Amino acid sequence: MSEVRRTRAQQAKDKKSTFGTDVDLLKYQLLSDDKTDPLGLDGLTHEDRAKIIQSGIDLDDQDRAGTFFQTDHRIVHCAVKQPGLEVLPMAQALKEHAWLEELYWQAVPVDSDKYTAQAELHFQNGYFIRALKGQRVTTPIQACLYMKHDNTAQNVHNLIVAEEGSELNIITGCATAPSLQSGIHIGISEFYVKRGAKLTFTMIHDWAEEVMVRPRSGIVVEEDGLFLSNYVSLKPVRSLQMYPTTRLIGPGAVARFHSILLAPPGCELDTGARVVLEASNTRAEIISRTITTGGVIKARGHLVGLKPNVKAHLECHGLILTEEGIIHAIPELEAHRSGAEMSHEAAVGKIAEEEIEYLMARGLSEEEATATIVRGFLNVQIEGLPPELQAKVDRAIEESEKSML
Amino acid sequence: MLEINDLWVDVNGKEVLKGVNLTIPSGETHILFGKNGSGKSSLLMTIMGFRRYRVRQGRISFKGVDITKLPIHERAKMGIGLAFQRPPSIRGVKTRDVFNVCNINSVSCDELADKFNFSGLLERELNVGFSGGEMKKSELLQLLLQDPELVMLDEPESGVDLENLQILGKAINKLLEKYLWRKRAKSGLVISHLGFILNYIEADSGYVLLDGRIHCHGNPRELFKGIQRHGYRECIECQR
Ligand SMILES: Nc1ncnc2c1ncn2[C@@H]1O[C@H](COP(=O)(O)OP(=O)(O)OP(=O)(O)O)[C@@H](O)[C@H]1O
Ligand SMILES: [Mg+2]
Numbered sequence: 001m002s003e004v005r006r007t008r009a010q011q012a013k014d015k016k017s018t019f020g021t022d023v024d025l026l027k028y029q030l031l032s033d034d035k036t037d038p039l040g041l042d043g044l045t046h047e048d049r050a051k052i053i054q055s056g057i058d059l060d061d062q063d064r065a066g067t068f069f070q071t072d073h074r075i076v077h078c079a080v081k082q083p084g085l086e087v088l089p090m091a092q093a094l095k096e097h098a099w100l101e102e103l104y105w106q107a108v109p110v111d112s113d114k115y116t117a118q119a120e121l122h123f124q125n126g127y128f129i130r131a132l133k134g135q136r137v138t139t140p141i142q143a144c145l146y147m148k149h150d151n152t153a154q155n156v157h158n159l160i161v162a163e164e165g166s167e168l169n170i171i172t173g174c175a176t177a178p179s180l181q182s183g184i185h186i187g188i189s190e191f192y193v194k195r196g197a198k199l200t201f202t203m204i205h206d207w208a209e210e211v212m213v214r215p216r217s218g219i220v221v222e223e224d225g226l227f228l229s230n231y232v233s234l235k236p237v238r239s240l241q242m243y244p245t246t247r248l249i250g251p252g253a254v255a256r257f258h259s260i261l262l263a264p265p266g267c268e269l270d271t272g273a274r275v276v277l278e279a280s281n282t283r284a285e286i287i288s289r290t291i292t293t294g295g296v297i298k299a300r301g302h303l304v305g306l307k308p309n310v311k312a313h314l315e316c317h318g319l320i321l322t323e324e325g326i327i328h329a330i331p332e333l334e335a336h337r338s339g340a341e342m343s344h345e346a347a348v349g350k351i352a353e354e355e356i357e358y359l360m361a362r363g364l365s366e367e368e369a370t371a372t373i374v375r376g377f378l379n380v381q382i383e384g385l386p387p388e389l390q391a392k393v394d395r396a397i398e399e400s401e402k403s404m405l
Numbered sequence: 406m407l408e409i410n411d412l413w414v415d416v417n418g419k420e421v422l423k424g425v426n427l428t429i430p431s432g433e434t435h436i437l438f439g440k441n442g443s444g445k446s447s448l449l450m451t452i453m454g455f456r457r458y459r460v461r462q463g464r465i466s467f468k469g470v471d472i473t474k475l476p477i478h479e480r481a482k483m484g485i486g487l488a489f490q491r492p493p494s495i496r497g498v499k500t501r502d503v504f505n506v507c508n509i510n511s512v513s514c515d516e517l518a519d520k521f522n523f524s525g526l527l528e529r530e531l532n533v534g535f536s537g538g539e540m541k542k543s544e545l546l547q548l549l550l551q552d553p554e555l556v557m558l559d560e561p562e563s564g565v566d567l568e569n570l571q572i573l574g575k576a577i578n579k580l581l582e583k584y585l586w587r588k589r590a591k592s593g594l595v596i597s598h599l600g601f602i603l604n605y606i607e608a609d610s611g612y613v614l615l616d617g618r619i620h621c622h623g624n625p626r627e628l629f630k631g632i633q634r635h636g637y638r639e640c641i642e643c644q645r
Binding site: 352353354355357358363365366369372373376377 | 457492506530
């Protein structure tokens, strides 16, 4: 099995991705060593801590059901505080659970492109998180992938399983050390939401100006399962491209994607979500709010309805705050049966002068009025998101407001 | 309080005001009548300072200060307030937040909303899905919070039902308080088609705006009666 996988990866190792700028992977150093013992949190510098906290991670492990923390290729800390929950480094999980072979690389094909290939050929761990059957783990579990070594590649493979009737809330922060300028992060993430399970995944990215990011995610949701994704990227990054695919394979399965993106000058974001509604009574929603202050954003979305009684909605709203910025909304709806209820809404443009002036007539300066409207634009209350995670998202937005205007 | 001299204004290349002269002394409320498209809203928007309304010529002064070139918010801070004929909807911005911006005297927004049957709307996005009457109420309540010295109302009563008309009438009355025992401090400039407003405020003077110019300066009730009887035809002929 793993031999076949490696061969397929070998064959795909020069395969360019359909979307996004092509990255020359040879430019980046591949770190590796045989040590598996965790580095421990004590080794973190002041600056590291500040950066990590900013991306939503709580270093005291308080109010967390579990924590996974990896810097570059090394595990720093991995802990679990609740029964019925597993949090493990991926390499260890593969050793302990032979059955994982059946899920590993199933939601994301290993030969998708050169990035998936590299993640297989130069595997550097990642996390495995699993809620056992019927376990409702409402306290968030946190995972942090941190890059510290300049000019390196980080290739991680994550796999999350919410077993039947379980619940998981995961917050992941991805960030780079203040000293790091350039690098590439490749993250494979596979999500398996079993019957009647609920999985909330909140990801806050905080990269550096020259970092390339290529997440590759696949999600499979069974009958009456719910997958909720929130993605926030408000800090500079050179190029980020991702287009996760979700399959709703059981009746009543639901997937919702919310993303809030900011592209400063020199930044290129090509993101979106694709949901295939393969079973009856499935529902999907993809909502993005994008802002450019000079960067380029492609906001994609693709909904595929294969059964008659499915419901899906796609919403891309973009704000252009400077003359140089570009937002390209690319919504796609594909219905294969009549009776599929699918809709989209896209609006891209500047803030209406009329709205700014209206608030000015109430006494706000132009900057204050703009800030108020931008805050409102980003303020999407995410349905079903635990208040604590909503607070994290709100704080990330607040933090970036200052730099935005 | 407000003095306008020979004001010429363009909007999108179209001349909308053609030499308007107007003086509102402190404590007086003036009513502005006029046909659709005659330039009434344009006049108020220009006084407020909206950039679309480009002043080609003339001068606006408020409390003795030339404000012709001042940005909108500075005019608002000096004490000019406008209730819009058609306020914009602002997605994501809660009505409560806008109320808080207006609230310079720190009164309780909840109590105010409660008094005016507006509580349910505070948590909604500003004007998103508001009915016509709800928007008018929102505008007036914002002005009550702002408490401006020059109160400009652009058709505050249009589209408002009879019951709410009374409620809004009271609000307007409060905005432009006139006491028997002391001189009124607030001034008003109010646009109206229906004249209902005359029952709620003591208007001191009225005029008709026709094709960007002011005609017929006089007693507001008499003016309104004349318009009801003869339409605006008479004003065109009359050279007052
Ligand atoms: N932004 C704009 N672009 C083009 N034309 C405009 C604009 N704003 C106003 N106008 C035009 O200027 C003229 C005066 O408009 P204004 O809104 O001042 O009229 P009004 O007297 O308030 O009318 P109503 O009684 O219908 O409210 C109208 O012909 C209108 O179409
Ligand atoms: Mg008007």
